[in-house]
Amino acid sequence: MPSKYAGQSTIFDDEEVLSEDWTPDDLPERDDEINQLESAFAPATRGAGADNVFLYGKAGQGKTAAAQVELSELEYHAENESDILDLTTLFVSCEDLTTSFQVVNQIVYQLTGERMNGLSTSEAFDRMFEEFNKIGGTIILVLDEIDNIGTDDKILYSIPRARSKGYVNEDVYPSIVGISNNLKWRDNLSPKVKDSLYDESVHFVPYDAKQLGEILERRAEKAFIDEDVLGNDVIPIASAFAAQDKGSARQAIGYLRKAAKLASSKGDETVTESHVREAEALIEKERVEEGMRGLTTQGHLALAATTALELSNDTPARTKIIYGIYKTMAKKIDVNILAMRRMRDQLHDLDMQGIMIRSEFNDGSQGGHYYKYELGIETEAAVSVLSNISRLDEIDLNSIESAHR
Incomplete structure (x- = not known):
């Protein structure tokens, strides 16, 4: 008897093509940006070392993929076509690295x-430069999510000036490709880093719906068993959803993958518009729930107070009502109580994240101008997340809403 997994997918041919980790061979929508990268890397082919370059733009705009595509081209040239270029490339994700020391530690670990x-x-730093001297030649360091190191920018000053400062031998040419989702981070760097680090800056603007559609078409051609798997409206709708939100290829691909997985799990042989709409709703729900889990303790308390009022059908509620319940909760778990003005800021942040809905009211000369708040998500989702926050274990949302009532 066959297992329940036998013959499960009637849709996918290569599902990995729709994963975040898959890198395409080319990025035609980023030709201009890749040409700028080529210009930055070209001096290395003439024995002068690559320029430093900074890639910036919102998440999902192809920054890392563009760097990988162009460095692959440079690596091919170094290995097969050049008698001059001795090339070493290193990719370092700074997602969990917050200091220059940690970045250097990771670089040395990759080398040794x-x-x-x-x-x-x-x-x-001395050990890193010692390893650079052992390698020799052109060394290009790709530091992805470089903004995570914050103001500890010694590495961004030291590597571009390594030759002029005598940190490395004359035959060593280290340079940096910095990649950041934070468009303002570069502006906050120290003047000496700005002066020394970036010879080139490449801005990756958000994709439009047409570009996202072309990206999805290429992915779909490789991911699915044939072109008839997707309904006519699937790619246009997935592209439109992503373009209207962040203009992110990652987001558009996520919608397509989720829609296809929904169709596959239901035994449907075709991915339809309804699958895409369901996928978008599920992904948005997951995003908001992840945002709720990542709140500070004060943010969780603001959410918990509003949720308690939601359970007692007393929303939308004014800030002072939410604040009263918030104070009760804060005292219960021995947390410093914010001023009402600060609580208003917390509620505004939750509204900005889509976790709450803020409505504006104006009662004229008698009542004046004010806001009311209510949950922007399902009450059950908020209760589920809050019940798994250990800091709030002593808070019973139902007993608090009963006391309020």
């Missing part, structure tokens, strides 16, 4: 397999 425990920052 060793961690630099117990070394000072200065000693760690």
Whole structure:
């Protein structure tokens, strides 16, 4: 008897093509940006070392993929066509790295397999440059999500000036490709880093619906068993949803993948518009729930107070009503109580994230101008998330809403 997994997918041919980790061979929608990268890397082919370059733009705009595509081209040239270019490339994700020391530690680990425990920052830099001297030639470091290191920008100053400062030998040409989703981060760097780091800056503007549709078409051609799997409206709708929100290819691909998985799990042989709409709703729900889980304790308390009022059918509610319940909860778990003005800021942030809905009211000269708040999500979803926050274990939403009533 066959298992329940036998013959499950009647839709996918290569599902990995729709994953975040899959890198396409080319990015025609980013030809202009890739040409700028080519210009930055070209000096290395002439024995002068690559320029430093900064790629910035919102998430899902192809920054990392563009760097990978162009570096692959450069690596091919170095290996097969050039007698001059001795190339080493390193990709470092700074997602969980917050200091220059941690970045240097990761670079050395990639080169040697060793961690630099117990070394000072200065000693760690010396070790990194020592390894660069062993390698020699052109060394291009891609630092993805570089903004996570914040103001600890020593690495961004030291590597571009390594040759002029004598940190590396004359035959070593290190450079940096910095990638950031934070459009303002570069503006906050110290003047000496700005002066030394970026010879080129490449801005990746959000994709429009047409570009997203073309990206999905290419992915779909590889991901599904044949072109008849997708209904005519699937790619246009997935592209439109993403274009209206963030202009993110990652988001558009996520909608398509989720829609196809929904169709596959239901045994449907065709992905339809309804699957895309259901996928968009589910992904948005997951995004909001993830946002709720990531709130600060004060944010969780603001959400909990509003949820308690929601359970007692007393929303939309004014800030002072929510604030009264918030104070009760804060005292219950021994948390510092914010001023009402600060609580108003918390509620506004929740509205901005789509977790709450803020409505504006004006009662004229008698009541004046004010706001009321209610949940922008299903009450059950808020209760579910809050019940799994250990800091709130002593809070019973139902007993608090009963006391209020």
